[in-house]
Amino acid sequence: GAVVSQHPSWVICKSGTSVKIECRSLDFQATTMFWYRQFPKQSLMLMATSNEGSKATYEQGVEKDKFLINHASLTLSTLTVTSAHPEDSSFYICSATKGKADTQYFGPGTRLTVL
Amino acid sequence: SQQGEEDPQALSIQEGENATMNCSYKTSINNLQWYRQNSGRGLVHLILIRSNEREKHSGRLRVTLDTSKKSSSLLITASRAADTASYFCATENSWGKLQFGAGTQVVVTP
Numbered sequence: 001g002a003v004v005s006q007h008p009s010w011v012i013c014k015s016g017t018s019v020k021i022e023c024r025s026l027d028f029q030a031t032t033m034f035w036y037r038q039f040p041k042q043s044l045m046l047m048a049t050s051n052e053g054s055k056a057t058y059e060q061g062v063e064k065d066k067f068l069i070n071h072a073s074l075t076l077s078t079l080t081v082t083s084a085h086p087e088d089s090s091f092y093i094c095s096a097t098k099g100k101a102d103t104q105y106f107g108p109g110t111r112l113t114v115l
Numbered sequence: 116s117q118q119g120e121e122d123p124q125a126l127s128i129q130e131g132e133n134a135t136m137n138c139s140y141k142t143s144i145n146n147l148q149w150y151r152q153n154s155g156r157g158l159v160h161l162i163l164i165r166s167n168e169r170e171k172h173s174g175r176l177r178v179t180l181d182t183s184k185k186s187s188s189l190l191i192t193a194s195r196a197a198d199t200a201s202y203f204c205a206t207e208n209s210w211g212k213l214q215f216g217a218g219t220q221v222v223v224t225p
Binding site: 032034041042043044045046049091093095097102103104105106107108109111 | 150163211
């Protein structure tokens with residue numbers, strides 16, 4: 001159990017467009033989901049923490065109006081990169097937990113390339 | 116900001132040798148976790164060691180934790196080519212938030 005999926009696994013888009021990435025917990029209810037970004041050959045950086053039914057909490061330096069997070073149900077959180085630019089090209093990874101301070105289960109990641 | 120600093124940044128060894136990598140952190144933690152990531156893929160959880168534990172084993176993996184020095188080490192014994200990956204430590208605080216180290220890139224050659 002505890003499987004997390006992401007869709008799409010990769011996406012290429014033009015500069016200025018918006019891209020939505022989905023994160024789903026397949027066999028459990030996730031009260032909290034986390035979104036990370038990873039640039040090539042670098043570590044994962046936490047972008048935001050998303051709790052079902054409430055507004056996401058963003059880390060310092062992450063623009064909430066640019067990275068829209070919606071945690072509409074206990075099994076789905078979405079990250080929308082609005083008006084994407086080449087510098088937003090990165091590997092976006094989500095994780096989900098069953099409860100506060102519980103083990104985080106990671107999704108396989110989404111590779112975003114903005115042309 | 117990065118919580119963990121890892122060294123070495125890169126490690127190249129031959130099959131059968133042991134690989135050791137270290138992680139240091141700055142603030143108090145609930146636990147420390149080690150993950151593996153193959154190139155361009157997601158994270159694989161390897162092992163979790165709680166703040167009141169000093170050593171933990173899982174198969175060919177051995178993790179130590181020294182909270183007085185705020186450091187941890189991961190030892191992979193009898194390495195295999197399939198162990199080639201990046202390894203990250205991550206500290207978890209009391210709110211469940213993970214902070215990842217910079218990672219160690221391990222290459223195991225046959």
